[in-house]
Amino acid sequence: MSHSKLASIFNKDEKRVDWHDKALWFVRHKRDLSVHNVQGWEELRNLGHGIKAHMLSNLDNYLIQFEENAKKNGVEVHWAANAEEHNKIVLQILKDNNAKKIVKSKSMLTEECHLNPALEADGIEVIDTDLGERIVQLAKETPSHIVLPAIHKNRHEVDELFQEHLGTKPCDGDPQYLTGEARKHLRTKFIQADAALTGVNFAVAETGGFVVCTNEGNADMGAHLAPVHIACMGVEKIIPKQEHLGLFLRLLARSATGQPITTYSSHFKKPRKGAKMHIVIVDNGRSEQLSRPDFRASLHCIRCGACMNTCPIYRRSGGHSYDATIPGPIGSILSPGKDLKKHSTLPFASTLCGSCSDVCPVKIDIHTQLYKWRQIITKETPQPFVKKQAMKAMGSIFAHPNRFETVGKIARWSLRNLPQAMINSKPNAWGKARDLPLGPEKSFDQWFKDRENEKKS
Amino acid sequence: MGSRNQILNRIKANKPELLDLPNINTSLFDEGLDLLKEFTKKVEVVGGNVVTLNSNDEIIQQIENTFTDAKVKFSNLPNTASFNTIELATLQNPHDLEDLDILILESNLGVAENGSVWVSDSEIPVRVLPFITKHLILVISAKDIVPYMHQAYEKLTNKDAGFGVFIAGPSKTADIEQSLVIGAHGALSLTVFLKD
Ligand code: SF4
Secondary structure (H helix, E strand, O other), rough: OOOHHHHHHHOOOOOHHHHHHHHHHHHHHHHHHHOOOOOOOOHHHHHHHHHHHHHHOOOOHHHHHHHHHHHHHOOOEEEEEHHHHHHHHHHHHHHOOOEEEEEEEEOOOHHHHOOOHHHHHHOOOOEOHHHHHHHHHHOOOOOOOOHHHOOOOOOOHHHHHHHHHHHHOOOOOOHHHHHHHHHHHHHHHHHOOOOOEEEEEEEEEEOOOEEEEEEOOOOHHHHHHHOEEEEEEEEEEOOOOOHHHHHHHHHHHHHOOOOOOOOOOEHHHOOOOOOEEEEEOOOHHEEEHHHOOOOOOHHHHOOOOOHHHOOOHHHHHHHHHHHHHOOHHHHEEEEEHHOOOOOOOOOOOOOOHHHHHHHHOOOOOOOHHHHHHHHHHHHOOOHHHHHHHHHHHHHHHHHHHHHHHHHHHHHHHHHHHHHHHHHHHOOOHOOOOOOOOOOOOOOOHHHHHHHHHHHHH | OOHHHHHHHHHHHHOOOOOOOOOOOOHHOOOOOOHHHHHHHHHHOOOEEEEOOHHHHHHHHHHHHHHOOOOOOEEEEOOOOOOOOHHHHHHOOHHHHOOOEEEEEEOOOOOOOOOOOEOOOOOOOOOOOOHHHHHHEEEEEEHHHHHOOOHHHHHHHHOOOEEEEEEOOOOOEEEOOOOOOEEEOOOOOOEEEOOO
């Protein structure tokens, strides 16, 4: 389904849209307050961009270096060309270790690979342990945001979900009570788990170690209790040196939620005594995106979610309307690279206002890339007849000043004189869900000429 | 092996020409922070407490007075054997720490810009300790606080930790309608003792 159709489903509940919009804007605002306090913030962003660009230009060598060091540290390294292979590798590790119950901390990569259903099909119990992820897991939904997975749900819905699945008491959506109950429920899962699975925020070529950032501590509770830790990472998570973490950790949490750093920034390097550690390095379309000069920079993304929080379209259409693992502006660049046809409407889900590029901590030119995808999509995928004809007509109007003037006259007259019902009728897409302003008396051209004449006289 | 080489070859073929690695000039970020003030402010903003006390005895005393019903306790401060109720040397399974009420850890690296404190394998004999405990107490000397993350990593270079973590505050979540709740999976409270 197209983005606009899915968005209109979300838009049916006006109150929810309002609330969603405000909640995300609040996070964006916290981000602003936080970054304006950092001396040299723009320079940090430039460096973030520069280090990521350098990393991509030498990625194969950094991956080799990372693998070598990780192995020296006693970690087993696996490579997966695509989602299917990733799931197979994880399943094999679990089987080799006789693991039936696993705890996961948030990882968009495993979402992208649809790992949960793949493991569940083999009789493995998979528990998402980030509270937001657990909520959407119980609701049998997908995350609607990469940092705030359950941002589309209100507290009463969570209350009902918990009553149904965890046997909690009705509490009028008290977040403190609900979180406490989730804590108890998830503790038992941590204690019983045979294996823990985490994502990777940054992997350091120089040391073979990797960093996982959480506020809840769920990645750590899993990884330090279970006898097996599997970490899954996309190839682009590599950074050259450990000192670069200083820069990226400064950028990440401030951009994500306005915190100066996440509560836990955990640096994993060697397995603990008696336990095993595996790393799965995944391509799944990333090397292909690397081949597209116009879209390569999308691989800089450190998944902070800032572009989503600021996007006027995302805030009003909800993450699920993107029908993709990574929603919002950055997702709208990544998804068409994977399946142009399925995601052909996403680059149009933007006002091209550029706010996403403004907040991006690694300076991805998001709105320019969206515009570039539009050009490719218009050429390569069939466009609706009406849109094509409308574009042709617009082209001819803009090319002929006389026609433009005539159409302008008609439009101004219509907006002043026609009844509302006619203006907001079906053929006028602009009149959908909004009232149009009263047309001005004269055209801009006429207004300007008159003004110049007045000045002279 | 198949996928490994296939991925590496594809990346090699698709990557752009080599770009330089930028140099980080950390002096650009320096705003002459008052380290202790900034550190204290940041710890408090994220829901932790900062207390200035100088001797380990006083710290232990204060903890015992504050958490009167704590039963299971562990500290890595020197000479605190009487405080500890668990023997880590004989601990078989990290799961046995499930009931830990109080953990006191001494650290030698804190960061002013974000109030985080570094602990690693050398301070935590069992990795799950600072996460599984109900209350976490960190002890740090003022001289070990650096201004920014850049300086923190300078100090960590060549320190070979199998595991290490920057901790900033108690565990928290805002996943239910964006209301901040302290104590998701990890510690329910954090107190930092600052020694001059
Ligand atoms: S594109 Fe930039 S702003 Fe958006 S999630 Fe990625 S790093 Fe954050």
